[in-house]
Amino acid sequence: MTxxxxxxxxxxxxxxxxxxANVCIAKGxxxxxxDLDxxxxxxxxxxIGVNALGFCDEQWVQAVSTQAATMQHISNLYYTLPGPQAAQLLCEKTGYQKVFFGNSGAEANEGAIKTARKYSFDQYGAESGRYEIVSLVNSFHGRTxxxxxxxxxxxxxxxxxxxVQGFSYAAANDMEDVKAKITDKTCAVMIEFVQGEGGVIPLDADFVQQLWQYCKERDILLIADEVQTGIGRTGEILASQHFGIHPDITTVAKALGGGLPIGAVxxxxKVEYVLGAGMHGTTFGANPVACAGAKVVLERMDRAFLDEVKAKGDYLRAKIEKMPGVQSVTGMGMMLGIQPAVSDSQTIVAKCIEKGLIPLTAKAKVRLLPPLTITYEEMDKGLAILEEVLSQL
Ligand SMILES: Cc1ncc(COP(=O)(O)O)c(C=O)c1O
Structure with missing residues (x-):
């Protein structure tokens, strides 16, 4: 087909x-x-931050195709091996106690919201009305x-x-506003450590520390949406590790399956036993093929791999900061936002695509989420195109 x-x-x-975009990608x-031509x-x-190991990593292809040819799905009514294996790796690498597998970032966040409300219901009773959730202005948590x-x-x-009832919004990095929005009915605060869709804007370390303490003292759960920042993107398995805190609930998705649809709470x-049998579920959750892919992704992310992510992120940032037409570069690790001095992100991305580079936008910024396995040669090729586009603005 043409x-x-x-x-x-x-x-x-x-x-x-x-x-x-007017492009049909055929292989990678x-x-x-x-593209087709x-x-x-x-x-x-x-x-969009999914192919953490790039296109068609050999070990990943082997694992998912072997699992697809062995037993692709049976449902959560039965035990299977890939789900608990991927969950064990996730827990060992993140310090969490339990995992619920779903299929997307939004679905993981739904699970987190339900868990926070159920926790307050269990602790304080329905009559407390403790179901409100405070999230941050400029956040993005999904489409459900x-x-x-x-x-x-x-x-x-x-x-x-x-x-849906029971949500309010506080300004990011503004503890006074968070305190103003929190009431005696607040059960959780929900954050992204780096607001991704909002423009690749990291939270201040001080704000995160204060928020974490404030929530802990009031038994308000902290939910970290690491759908975009999680699974190696920032140079740690979770971005929370940079901030030295351990939220009560973290959600991940995107990179977890290395290209297959999977999300996890x-x-x-505090919350490992909050959801009991029949309270939450999803037909495709812990799908064996997706979990076989996740297992490869997680096994690959040892200290040396994560240090490489940091080094590559530093390399990209240093090169981009010196390019013409760049006002600023924000982000962490290999999650970068470029604020152009002139033109707009949509135009810049369209020009890059014409010349053979695929970046993303995040509001006014050009956003970069390269595969974590990208080689220096590939980065140099992409940077050369980016520089050419920026210098012609
Ligand atoms: C921080 C964050 N949360 C949630 C989502 C929604 O994820 P999904 O599109 O997999 O539902 C996204 C997607 O971009 C995201 O960046």
Missing amino acids: YEQIRQLDDSYIAHTYGR KNATCW GKEYIDFSSG MATLTATGQAVFHNYFFPF LFGE
Whole structure:
């Protein structure tokens, strides 16, 4: 099929919820991919932070294809091996006690919200009305009704009302505003350590410490949405490790499956038994193929791998900061946001794609989430394209 035929097929049968670039990617290897005509692209997006090990990592392909050919799905009504193996690795690497597997970031956040409300119900009773959740202005937590409500950006709050009750928003890095929004009905505060969709903006370390203490003293659960920052992206398995705190609940997704749909809620000590049988579930949760992929991703992320992520992130940042037309670079590890001095992120990304580089946007910024396994040669190729585009603005 030609590109034009595929585009028409897509247009005819797929709901028009995405604005796509005029490119059809056909195959890839590590951080390089090719379109239908064989044009090469350097991938600085990893499918929005998903392909942590790049395209078609050999060990990952072997593990998922072997699992697919052995037993692809049976449901959570039976025991299977890949789920608990992936959960064990997750717990060992993050210090959490239990894992609930779902299929996406939003679904993981739904699980976290339900857990926080159930925890307060168990501890304080329904009559306490302790179900409110404070999230941060400019956050992004997903597209389902509750996670859309938790998302602290008015632009997402059009059309779909009425929203879920019990959410309020405090300004990031403003402890006084958090305190003003917390009431005796607050059961949890929900944060991203680096606001990803909001513009790749890290939280201040002081704010995080104060928030963590404040919540702990009041038995308000801290929920960390690490859907974008988690699983190695910042140079640690979880971004919370940079901040020296251990939230009661953390959610991860994107990178966890290395390209397969999977999300997880990680439960700390306070909440590991909060959800009992029949209270939460999902048909595809702990899917053996997705978990076999997650196991490879997690096994790969030892200290040396994570140090490489930090080194590559530093390398990218140092090179980009020196480029023309760059006002600032924000982010952590291999999650970077470039504020251009002129032009806009959409135009810059479109020009990069034309020249064979795939970055992302995050509001006004050009956002980079390259595969964590990207080589220096691939980074240099991508940086050369980025510099060419920026210098022509
Ligand atoms: C921080 C954060 N939370 C939640 C989500 C939603 O994840 P998903 O699209 O897998 O539902 C995203 C997606 O970009 C995200 O960046």
